[in-house]
Amino acid sequence: MALKHALTGRERILAAAVELFAEQGFDATSVQEVVDRAQVTKGALYHHFRAKDDLLSEIYGGLLAQQLADLDRILAAGYPPAAALRAIVVDLVETTTSRLAEAAVFAREMHKLADDRMAVLRAQRRRYHETFREVVAAAQRSGTFASTASAEMVTLVVFGVVNQLPQWYRPAGPTAPRQLGEELATFVLAGLGAG
Amino acid sequence: MALKHALTGRERILAAAVELFAEQGFDATSVQEVVDRAQVTKGALYHHFRAKDDLLSEIYGGLLAQQLADLDRILAAGYPPAAALRAIVVDLVETTTSRLAEAAVFAREMHKLADDRMAVLRAQRRRYHETFREVVAAAQRSGTFASTASAEMVTLVVFGVVNQLPQWYRPAGPTAPRQLGEELATFVLAGLGAG
Numbered sequence A, B: 001m002a003l004k005h006a007l008t009g010r011e012r013i014l015a016a017a018v019e020l021f022a023e024q025g026f027d028a029t030s031v032q033e034v035v036d037r038a039q040v041t042k043g044a045l046y047h048h049f050r051a052k053d054d055l056l057s058e059i060y061g062g063l064l065a066q067q068l069a070d071l072d073r074i075l076a077a078g079y080p081p082a083a084a085l086r087a088i089v090v091d092l093v094e095t096t097t098s099r100l101a102e103a104a105v106f107a108r109e110m111h112k113l114a115d116d117r118m119a120v121l122r123a124q125r126r127r128y129h130e131t132f133r134e135v136v137a138a139a140q141r142s143g144t145f146a147s148t149a150s151a152e153m154v155t156l157v158v159f160g161v162v163n164q165l166p167q168w169y170r171p172a173g174p175t176a177p178r179q180l181g182e183e184l185a186t187f188v189l190a191g192l193g194a195g
Helices: A002-006 A009-024 A031-038 A042-048 A052-076 A081-097 A100-112 A115-141 A151-168 A177-191 B002-006 B009-024 B031-038 B042-048 B052-076 B081-097 B100-112 B115-141 B151-168 B177-191
Strands: none
Touching: A009 A031, A009 A042, A009 A052, A009 A100, A031 A042, A031 A052, A052 A081, A052 A100, A052 A115, A081 A100, A081 A115, A081 A151, A081 A177, A100 A151, A100 B100, A115 A151, A151 A177, A151 B151, A151 B177, A177 B151, A177 B177, B009 B031, B009 B042, B009 B052, B009 B100, B031 B042, B031 B052, B052 B081, B052 B100, B052 B115, B081 B100, B081 B115, B081 B151, B081 B177, B100 B151, B115 B151, B151 B177
C-alpha cells in the first residue's frame, strides 16, 4: 500500500482501470467500480477523465507518449545509425516491459475505442513507426546498413517482438529487459549487415 | 455465391461464424445467428460442433493443424537448415495470409475460450514453436547458423511478424504472400549469418 499512496489520484485511477479491465474486460467494468477500486470520488475521476473511453485511451496513450519522447531524445543525441537503432530497440523493450499490464489490456480492448480516440493513438503510433523506418531507410541509402530487407520489414520485425512481450514476458523471469533489448538489437543489426 | 455452394456444410458454418465474430464479437453472437448466416439447420450445426466454443477453437485449430502438417512435411523432406527455415517461414506467411479473418478473430476472442479448449490449442502451438526453435538451435550447434541471438529470439522474430499480419496485410496490396515470406526469411538468415 506504500506504493499506492505515493501515486497521484490520476495515477491511482488509471492503475485501478488497468486492473479491472484485465480482470473482467472493458465492457463489464463500470466507472463506479473504477472509483471504488481507486478509492477516489466520482468527481475526482470526472475531473481527470470525461468518460470510461478516456481511461482506455490513456492507458496506452501514456506508454506511447513516453516512447515518443524517448525516441525524440535518442535521435536528438545524434548517434551513428547502429547505436541509434540499438538505443531505440532497448528503450522499446524496457518501456513496454515496465507497463506490461497496460499493453496487454490495450491490445485486447482497443477495438472498443471510439474511432476518433483510436485515430489519435494511431497517428502517434504511425509517427513512431515512420520515424523508426526512416532511421533504417536513411542508413540503407547511405550504405551503412545493407538492404537485406526493406526498412518496412525491419520495422515489422522489431514491433512484432515488442508487441508480443505482454503475452509471455514476466519480470520475475531470467532475462532482464535491457538484455532482451540488446539481443534483439544485435540480431536486427546482424540482419542489416551492421553486426 | 458460387464459392459458398462449393463449401461443405461444416465449412459454411465456420465461415459464417468467422464473419459474425468479426462483425459483432463472440459474446454477442448466438448459435441461431450462425445457423441463419450459414443457411443450415441447428441440427446440422450440432452434428459438427458441441457448442459455440467449438466454433471459436476450430477457427484457429484449422489453421494450426494445416501449419503443423506443412511443418512436418517440410522437415521430412530433409532440406539443409537454411532451405528448411526459408520453406517454413514462407509457409507460415502464406497460410496465415490465406486465413486472415480467422487469425484476427481468434487473436481478439481467444481469452473467451474455456481453459481446456485453450490448453489443446496452446499445446499444438507450443509443438510448432519448439520444433521451429530446434531447427534454429540445431543449426547453431553445428555452426551452420551463427549464434547472433538465441534460437528463442529468432522464434519470437518470426512469429512476431506472422502474428501481426492480420492487423495490416491486405490481399489486394502490392506484396504477394510468397514475396513477403521470402523477404522475412532472407532477413532472418542474414541475422543468422547464413544469408
